[in-house]
Amino acid sequence: MDIAHRTTDQQKPAEQRRRELLEAADRVVLRDGPKASMNAIAAEAGITKPILYRHFGDKGGLYRALATRHTDALLASLRDALDAPADRRRRVEATLDTYLSSIEAMPQVYRFLMHPAEESQQAEQGFDVGRHSAPLLRRMGEELGRVIAERVDLGPAAEAQARIWGHGIVGMMHAAGDWWLGERPCSRADLVHALADLLWGRLAEADDRPGGPGF
Numbered sequence: 001m002d003i004a005h006r007t008t009d010q011q012k013p014a015e016q017r018r019r020e021l022l023e024a025a026d027r028v029v030l031r032d033g034p035k036a037s038m039n040a041i042a043a044e045a046g047i048t049k050p051i052l053y054r055h056f057g058d059k060g061g062l063y064r065a066l067a068t069r070h071t072d073a074l075l076a077s078l079r080d081a082l083d084a085p086a087d088r089r090r091r092v093e094a095t096l097d098t099y100l101s102s103i104e105a106m107p108q109v110y111r112f113l114m115h116p117a118e119e120s121q122q123a124e125q126g127f128d129v130g131r132h133s134a135p136l137l138r139r140m141g142e143e144l145g146r147v148i149a150e151r152v153d154l155g156p157a158a159e160a161q162a163r164i165w166g167h168g169i170v171g172m173m174h175a176a177g178d179w180w181l182g183e184r185p186c187s188r189a190d191l192v193h194a195l196a197d198l199l200w201g202r203l204a205e206a207d208d209r210p211g212g213p214g215f
Helices: 003-011 014-035 038-045 049-056 059-082 088-105 107-114 129-151 158-183 188-205
Strands: none
Touching (some): 014 038, 014 059, 014 107, 038 049, 038 059, 049 059, 059 088, 059 107, 059 129, 088 107, 107 158, 129 158, 158 188
16 A cells, blocks of 8 residues: 555544445445455455554454444334334234344345354454344344333333344344245245234234334
8 A cells, every 4th residue: 555545544534434335345245245355354344454454453343333224224124114004913913024124135244243264264254244243133122122122011010021022023024034035935924924823913903002103
């Protein structure tokens, strides 16, 4: 890398440069999935690996930044599905479909975030995915639990019940979606309908929370 390139990099606002580096990392992950490496990401960004470390600290820092980026986008899409002008059953199906369509659209990103790469466990390449995917799922479960608590009247111990539902639904979506993405035993629509049937019994009985936005 020449001096002019380094000077340009240093002059860019940190937040802008960080965003550009995450976009470069996304391109590598879309191409390589769990095999993505820091070397490949640095090369895609046109920088040296020490500069990449300067922005993110280590591989775990870059992984967490990418996980936050994609989880934020997914949670926003899930909230949009829950806010759609439709009856409760259709909103439940729309929420399930939003999750499944997102992992179907970017399977390499999903695998990078959730699956360790068996062939790249060496110190340089491995992103230690298993250590970070559990907190990502916990965050999704907590966020969904908050949404349920805002919208559904669950009676006594409502907050704890909403968290149970949130983590349970995220676990179900993750496990069923992972299996479906790998084997494709049915259409996405069939899977959405089957999962909605599984959830529907208690959801159909619960009232909306008074004064809440509805579920």
